[in-house]
Amino acid sequence: MHATIDAPHIAIQARNVTLSLGNTQILKGIDLDIRRGESLAILGASGSGKSSLMAILSGLEQASGGTVSVAGVNYRSLDEDGLARARRGRIGIILQSFHLLPMMTALENVAVPLELAGLANPFERAARELTAVGLSHRLSHYPAQLSGGEQQRVAIARAMAPDPAILFADEPTGNLDQSTGMAIIDLLFARQQASGATLLIITHDPALAARCDRTVEMRDGQLSGEVAA
Numbered sequence: 355m356h357a358t359i360d361a362p363h364i365a366i367q368a369r370n371v372t373l374s375l376g377n378t379q380i381l382k383g384i385d386l387d388i389r390r391g392e393s394l395a396i397l398g399a400s401g402s403g404k405s406s407l408m409a410i411l412s413g414l415e416q417a418s419g420g421t422v423s424v425a426g427v428n429y430r431s432l433d434e435d436g437l438a439r440a441r442r443g444r445i446g447i448i449l450q451s452f453h454l455l456p457m458m459t460a461l462e463n464v465a466v467p468l469e470l471a472g473l474a475n476p477f478e479r480a481a482r483e484l485t486a487v488g489l490s491h492r493l494s495h496y497p498a499q500l501s502g503g504e505q506q507r508v509a510i511a512r513a514m515a516p517d518p519a520i521l522f523a524d525e526p527t528g529n530l531d532q533s534t535g536m537a538i539i540d541l542l543f544a545r546q547q548a549s550g551a552t553l554l555i556i557t558h559d560p561a562l563a564a565r566c567d568r569t570v571e572m573r574d575g576q577l578s579g580e581v582a583a
Contacts, residue, residue: 364423365390365520365552366411371420373406373575380406382575384420390519393546393553395563397581398572404556405524407572411554412445412522413437425519442471446513446521446551448542450528452505454497460484460504461493464512473516483511486548487541503534507541514545521546524556539565 366388373381380403388394398404409415410422413429416437422429427440454463461480468476484493487507497505506526513521526542527535539562546553555566560581563569569581 363389365392365425366554367421367423368411369421371407371410371417371422373403373410373415374418380575381410381417384577386411386570386577388552388554390552391550392568393543393555393566395555395557395566395569396572396577397557397560397563397569399558402572403575404572408522408524408554408556412447412520413441414447443473443516444519446516446518448506448509448513448521448523448526450525452497452502452509452529454505454508456497459494459496460489460500460508460511463497463508464515467512468515471516479515480511483515484508486514486545487511501534502530503538506530506538510538510542510545514549514551517549518551520552520554522554522556525558526555527559527562 364387366386368384368386371381371384372379384407396404396407410417411424413424417430425444429437429440432440458466461477461484464484465476465480468479473479481493484490487510489504489507489511492500492504500508523542527538530538543565555562557563563581571578571581
């Protein structure tokens with residue numbers, strides 16, 4: 355399933371990764387290498403285990419077995435607090451449901467996480483990133499005043515603002531209509547290419563997967579192979 359890649363060029367490496375909940379085995383011996391700076395799609399139907407795999411690779415959950423190395427950090431050796439520290443500033447995450455705080459403006463939704471992480475000039479950085487995603491005129495608006503596409507743009511800005519080395523996107527167009535979704539994907543790839551970040555997209559959509567440098571298919575908790583371009 356995986357080719358040998360020189361370690362300095364690997365952003366994410368997973369070996370024999372398993373995940374079990376009770377008697378249910380969700381992930382069954384995942385092997386995967388993701389190169390620095392590449393875009394990779396994990397393509398699969400609902401229930402295939404792809405979102406669970408993303409949660410482990412992004413440090414949101416611990417695997418039950420195997421090894422996971424992200425940006426040179428061995429995730430399997432870390433507790434929950436250690437995983438949170440490993441994610442901070444290194445990992446950006448975009449979800450289909452936006453997860454914006456309703457009582458904060460667009461600017462605050464991007465700036466406050468930067469401020470809590472102790473990064474310098476959080477509001478300036480947030481304004482710059484929101485401008486980059488085309489929302490310079492929406493800085494003071496609350497999520498309820500924004501369209502779905504605008505809310506996802508805020509979520510992309512929030513994920514990109516710390517300048518992460520690795521960006522995860524789980525069904526990023528799942529709550530958007532087709533034309534808005536296409537615009538969001540164009541924006542996501544443009545921001546990834548501008549920053550040089552590694553991009554991992556979780557999707558059930560072959561057309562979206564085809565935009566990535568590589569695609570691997572997931573079925574029943576296993577990677578079934580790489581999809582030909």
